[in-house]
Amino acid sequence: MARGSRWVWMVAAVAGAAVVLDGGSLAPLGGAPAQAQDGGTITLRSDIQEANAATGIITARGNVQIDYPTRRIQATSAQADYFSNEQRIVLSGNVVVTQEGNTLRAEVVTYLIEEDRFVATPRPNAQVEAIYILPESSPAPGPAGAAAPRPPAPRPPTVLDVSPLDAEP
Numbered sequence: 001m002a003r004g005s006r007w008v009w010m011v012a013a014v015a016g017a018a019v020v021l022d023g024g025s026l027a028p029l030g031g032a033p034a035q036a037q038d039g040g041t042i043t044l045r046s047d048i049q050e051a052n053a054a055t056g057i058i059t060a061r062g063n064v065q066i067d068y069p070t071r072r073i074q075a076t077s078a079q080a081d082y083f084s085n086e087q088r089i090v091l092s093g094n095v096v097v098t099q100e101g102n103t104l105r106a107e108v109v110t111y112l113i114e115e116d117r118f119v120a121t122p123r124p125n126a127q128v129e130a131i132y133i134l135p136e137s138s139p140a141p142g143p144a145g146a147a148a149p150r151p152p153a154p155r156p157p158t159v160l161d162v163s164p165l166d167a168e169p
Helices: none
Strands: 008-021 026-028 042-052 057-068 073-083 088-099 102-112 117-121 129-131
Touching: 042 073, 057 088, 073 102
Parallel strands: none
Antiparallel strands: 008 026, 008 042, 042 057, 057 073, 073 088, 088 102, 102 117, 102 129
């Protein structure tokens, strides 16, 4: 098919559908994963997907799952629209996004890929919920010329005591 010709790709399968987004073009799964411009891949899974090469838009509906390992992002939603020309993904319907332990919940989340930025919108009369893991605070910088503060010592690993309750000490 000639470049620039209009086509619509519809996938519907019992086990779902998947496509790899490679930073601007559409690549159905089946061969080697496509490489994004930043060296990673975004895998999109859903019950139904439509891709339009003329507009560069992929629409996924039903049990949408997104995995972007390079940026450690995973997301779920009812629908996702990937605008490849704008490098933007719009997730809608009970959206949950996790990245490195942080969680974002909203009705609509727009992910601006090149900026690595999320914009979240709640349902009417509701709020967006974000849960962030904050880094440990470091001491305030000293006067000019002072030695840089040393990073805090690593914390020892958490140890769980799984001994039986009736065990003798």
